[in-house]
Amino acid sequence: MPIVKPNWSKAGALAVSQPRVLVVDDQLVIRGAIRSALDKLDRHFLVIEADTGEEALSIMNSAKVDIIFCDIQLPGISGPEALAHAYGNRDQRPFMVLMSGKRGEAVHDMGRRIGVYEFMSKPFRAGDVIQAVNAFDRLKQVARVLVIDDSATVRRLMARILDRSQFHIDLYEAGSGEEALKLAKSWNFDVTFCDFNMPGLDGVETAGMLLRLNPAAQIVLISTEQPSSLVRSAQFVGAFAFLKKPFDASDIDVVMHDAFALKRPSISRPTHAIFSNEDALRARGEAVTGTGNSFGAAGVA
Structure with a gap:
C-alpha cells in the first residue's frame, strides 16, 4: 500500500x-x-x-x-x-x-x-x-510508523520498502535517538523501527527511553548483524522484535501483523524476524511455526 x-x-x-x-x-x-x-x-x-x-x-x-x-x-x-x-x-x-x-x-x-x-x-x-x-x-486503517536511522540513505530505502507493505503507512523519520524522542513526545506511533548502531543515543538506549514515554510502544530493533548479544539486548530493553538487514516488505508485513495482534496470513513467506511474543501468539492459537523465531530460541545464538 x-x-x-x-x-x-x-x-x-x-x-x-x-x-x-x-x-x-x-x-x-x-x-x-x-x-x-x-x-x-x-x-x-x-x-x-x-x-x-x-x-x-x-x-x-x-x-x-x-x-x-x-x-x-x-x-x-x-x-x-x-x-x-x-x-x-x-x-x-x-x-x-x-x-x-x-x-x-x-x-x-x-x-x-x-x-x-x-x-x-x-x-x-x-x-x-x-x-x-x-x-x-x-x-484500511492508517498505521503511524517511525523510522529511526542516522543514515538518510537507509531511511529512503526503508520508505521504499514500507511503500510496498500491505498496510497504509503514515511515515515519520528521525535521524537520531534524540530527534525520535522529540517526535515521540508529540505523537504516539503504532510501530517504530530503530537502528541499533547510531551515534549519540544508540538503538537500545533510544528504545528504552521511548518505552518509558509510551510503555505500549511496539519497537523493532534492526541491525546488519545478528549476534546473540544484540538479540538479548533487544529482549532486555523490551523491544517487540528484532529484524536483521536486509529485509523486504514481506518481513515488514509479518512484523506489522504481530504488532496489531492479527493472525499472520497462511500464505505469508517465512521471515527471519525474531519476536519477543511468540509464546503469547501460541497462547491465542496463532500458528507461528516456520514464520519466525522467538527471543532465546534455539539457533539464534
Whole structure:
C-alpha cells in the first residue's frame, strides 16, 4: 500500500463505507456459509454472489468490490484466472481471499502471484471469515510508523520498502535517538523501527527511553548483524522484535501483523524476524511455526 499522509479521523482511520463483498463459489452452501459468518458481525455488508468465473469477472470489471472470497475451482475460467484478468494490471486491488479444499505450497504461490491476502481452506469456520474481515479493517486503517536511522540513505530505502507493505503507512523519520524522542513526545506511533548502531543515543538506549514515554510502544530493533548479544539486548530493553538487514516488505508485513495482534496470513513467506511474543501468539492459537523465531530460541545464538 502507498505511504500516505492522511487527514486523521477521531478514530485514526480512513473513512470506509459499507463494504461490498463478492462471494464466488459454485456451491450454494459455501456462499451461504460466508453470508452467515458476515451476519455474525455487528455491521452491514453489501454481498454480491457469483457461481462461475465468467460471472465473477463481469462483476469485477463493472462494479467496485472491497472484499472477495473466491473459490479456485469454478465452472469456466478458474477463480485465480478471473482475479488475474480483473486486477492483474492494477496497483490497487480489493482484499482477496482464495478458497479451496486443496492445500499446499503450490496453492500459496498461486495466491501470492495474483496479490491474494489469504488462503482459506475448506471446510472453514465462521471465525476464519471473521478473521479475514478483521484484517481487512486493520489494513484500511492508517498505521503511524517511525523510522529511526542516522543514515538518510537507509531511511529512503526503508520508505521504499514500507511503500510496498500491505498496510497504509503514515511515515515519520528521525535521524537520531534524540530527534525520535522529540517526535515521540508529540505523537504516539503504532510501530517504530530503530537502528541499533547510531551515534549519540544508540538503538537500545533510544528504545528504552521511548518505552518509558509510551510503555505500549511496539519497537523493532534492526541491525546488519545478528549476534546473540544484540538479540538479548533487544529482549532486555523490551523491544517487540528484532529484524536483521536486509529485509523486504514481506518481513515488514509479518512484523506489522504481530504488532496489531492479527493472525499472520497462511500464505505469508517465512521471515527471519525474531519476536519477543511468540509464546503469547501460541497462547491465542496463532500458528507461528516456520514464520519466525522467538527471543532465546534455539539457533539464534
